[in-house]
Amino acid sequence: MSPPRKSRVKNGRVARPASLALSDVRLLRGMIDNILRLAKAAGAEAAEVHVDEVLDDLSRFANNAIHQNVSEHGFTVTIRTVAEGRTARVTTNRLDENSLRSAVHSALSLAASQPADPQLLALPGKQKYRKVERFAKSTATITPADRAQAIRRACDLAVKKGQVAAGIFATGQLQTAMGNSRGLFAAYRETHAEFSITMLEGPAASWAKANAANVRNFDTQALARQASEKSHLAVNAKELAPGRYTVILEPAAALDLVGFLFYDFAATALADKRSCLNDRLGKQIFGPSISILDDAYHPLQLGAPYDGEGMPRQRVLLVDRGVPQNLVYSRRAAKAAKKNPTGHGFMLPNEYGEAPMNLVFSGGNDSLEKMIATTERGLLVTRVWYIREVDPYEKIMTGMTRDGLFLVEQGRVTSAVRNFRFNQSLLEALKNVEMLGPAVRASGEEAFEMVVPAMKISDFHFSEATKF
Amino acid sequence: MWDLATHCLDVAGWRGATYADVRLMHMRQRDLTTKNGKIGTLAQTESIGLGVRVLASEAWGFASTDRLTREGVAACAAKAVSIAKASALAKRRDVVMVDEIAFIDSWQSPFQKDPFEIPLESQLALLLAADAEMRRVKGVTLTETDMQFRKIDSWFASSIGSRIHQRKVISGCGIVATAFQGEEIQKRSYPNSFGGQHALGGYELVESLELLKHAPIIAEEVVALHSAAQCPQKSGTLILGGSQLGLQIHESVGHPIELDRVLGEEANFAGTSFLTLEKLNHLRYGSDIVNVVADARIAHGPGLGSFAYDDEGVPAQCTDVIRDGQFRGYLSNRETAHLIGLARSSGTMRTESWNRLPIIRMTNVSLLPGSWDFDALIADTDDGILMETNRSWSIDDRRYQFQFSTEVAWEIRGGKKVRMLKNPSYGGITTEFWNSCDAICSAEHWTLWGTPNCGKGQPMQTMGTGHGASPSRFRNVQIGAAFSEQ
DSSP: OOOOOOOOOTTTEEOOOOSSSSSOHHHHHHHHHHHHHHHHHOOOOOOEEEEEEEEEEEEETTEEEEEEEEEEEEEEHHHEETTTEEEEEEOOOOOHHHOOOOOOOHHHHHHTTTTOOOOOOOOOEEEEEEEOOOOOOHHHTHHHHHHHHHHHHHHHHHHHHHHHHEEEEEEEEEEEEETTTTTTTTEEEEEEEEEEEEEEEEEEEEEEEEEEEEEGOHHHHHHHHHHHHHHHHHHSOOOOOOOEEEEEEEEHHHHHHGGGGGGGGHHHHHHTTTTTTTTTTOOOOOOOOOOOEEEETSSSSSOOOTTTTSSSSSEEEEEEEEEEEOOOHHHHHHHHHTTOOOOBBOSOOOOOOBBOOEEEOOSSSSSHHHHHHHHHEEEEEEEEEEEEEEEETEEEEEEEEEEEEEEEEEEEEEEBOOOEEEEEHHHOOOOOOEOOOOEEEEOOOOOOOOEEOEEEEEEEEEEOOOHH | OOHHHHHHHHHHHTOOOEEEEEEEEEEEEEEEEETEEEEEEEEEEEEEEEEEEEEEEEEEEEEEEOSSSSHHHHHHHHHHHHHHHGGGGGOOOOOOOOOOOOOOOEEEEOOOOOTSSSOHHHHHHHHHHHHHHHHSSOOOOEEEEEEEEEEEEEEETTTTSSSEEEEEEEEEEEEEEEEEETTTTEEEEOOOOOEEEEEEOOOOOHHHHHHHHHHHHHHHHHHHHTTTTEOOEEEEEEEOOOOHHHHHHIIIITTTTTTHHHHTTTTTTTTTOOGGGTTTTTOSSSSTOOEEEOSSSSGSSOEEEEEOOOOOOOOOOOOEEEEOOOOOOOOOOOHHHHHTOOSOOSEEESSSSTTTEEEOOOBEEEEEOBBBOOHHHHHHEEEEEEEEEEEEEEEEESSSEEEEEEEEEEEEEEEEEEEEEEOOEEEEHHHHHHEEEEEBGGGGGOOEEEEEEEEEEETTTEEEEEEEEOEEEEEEEEEEGOOOOO
């Protein structure tokens, strides 16, 4: 990481940095203070300001070469004003004084256009936050040439193996800060790195992916080798009849399925009667090995330790040994339910309330190898794809397997299998869990990253096969 | 704006770019929602910035910035060139594009009423009134409404001399009633699910939809769904309503014809395509009555895929995709057109924003109307199921095997709609499905539907696409598999 530039806030005007390192947080604080002053001068009783700064780079490769290579740097300011029981939000990236003043007036004008809301809460005051360290210098200083060289090596492996590689290598930095007119101030910065690779061998394909704050926490070439080896194993896939199978879901496959459960734990979703947990709280609906925590402080998690209103995120035990026990609450949902806010609210105003964004599933001690060794007949699933909710209450999900589906017979992988479509209730699947691996930071394409284990599940329902 | 764009191009050239194009974009958006009679979201967003794509060392680089000063855009251009040079470290071939000529033009999408000039109070009043109409129906447990308006100005400049300004005004709105009862959640939406109808146009779109008239209808239907019979599992005749058919076109025609997918450029994320190059002009995609075009021209209609020029400076075109059932054409850009030997790009490079690289996207991929009257089509169907309004959609990563479910269905017996069915779904293999089409309704029943939420690319970009469709009939379709219990 380059040394942080000194803050340059003069008379409330912002001088933005010319180099591509995140700004000093004092610059963001100065921006917030300035906008709060503008809001007060414009007649807002109260105001809340968010400033986000992103610095993202992504190198994309296909056909064994980089074909897209992009870089982005930008600021965004979001202003929420409150006056006479009315609130509205305006977002802009125009940071000159006149534009910010105009944004404040727009927020007030938007807010004034609606009926007063007697349930609108006053802004929260100062809060205390637990410190999290999610900024890695090694990620912040990586260059396009570094990414290109790693990609070149992965592509050279593909060429050597007679395969074709495609994927991304992305690195980035994010800084966000918020403050309000009651003195609340919160700030957070992180780095993020991601490597994803698909190796194609004729019609066969396989895939590997990792995501972390620190780029050194994964090995791009090991991921390339893993995808390459599995792609070779996926050649000559045979067609099986659809039906119910025991499945061994690798962590990415498990994540992209269970990731669809997160909004069901929002108190607002239950109040709106659109959660699968309506009438099911306190009941044994999952297997006893399933416990789920929302924990923003888990070492494998990323994200700010506060929510869209600046409330500190709490650790919440959502499911205890198969029984959904607790929900997450925004301030408004908490007041309605006579509970304490848990620090999971979205930026206001919004109609969705809140959601747990840092899910951590309890893991087990069973390795993937042990799951395979103990399976008489089943399917090993690398990845699932295009998952959509078919039935919101029974939580029936449909989707496809992708990039490596393998038949397991008598304790070992015996062949590759053509991809299946599944139509499977998540509630039933989590009731049928037989074994769990250690929980890891999993990365898929359908759900945001969570900490989940590999899962062995019985009677998983595949309804149709595709042509490859 | 042109000064900054030109300066950016100049700096890119001085730094070693052999080609560069710049998109300077100013985007404004208003989002209004209500839930259960109260305001949900009330927000406005504005974003302005510049993105530059360069070819240096025969490889691509792209950078973007919101620092709209000469210094800021110069730094952005320099960064794009340095990125391109890094790309060259991992290239297998030189980038070559088909020729294109320079255009100097200005274009604005047609609209009658600027939605940003309509008083917010009246927009919110309409949403709250529609919300109230739905809540009047006993058994409805959740009501939601939304409006979204966008105004996008883009200034495109390229090193071959193009200078194109385009302004688009986009409007959309929809309403949803949900009912939870027993162990089931049912939902009905109007005029379409997942945000309603969206089109290139002004507030006249909202007014034309008659939300207050339709609010009680969908509210009654969602309650009725709880006592409706379950959609059977069988192989049979399926009639799709226009909006559902629009999504069917999107997923099983629109995506597989994207040439970047066909050539493997999306293999890691969005997937590839079953439409490999040898199938062009040889594959029987559908039955003889199936004709599909990708038409970005405003003459096709005010769709989310309508424009005058794409984000590579290529004029809007109409491409035959399926003619009389035969597969005829891909969506291409200047680079992929060269790779497969086409003389010109089909003009489908589009970007979500100034900070995103243009990629091949659908324009308006539409099924051309047939000759059937809708009532005659129902009367001609002895035993079938009519499905309307999408509830879920899923298709494999090569776009063969799909499954859709809809909010509601109607059983057809002896040429009449006889009863409502709940939890409808159908699935199949793309080419088998389109070859089973035996009736398409006429232009009178044809609507250019807007899909505002198509995701593609990394970083992810969301794009609006258009899909013209009229209700159509398909034979021997697998129905009801989503709820099968085998």
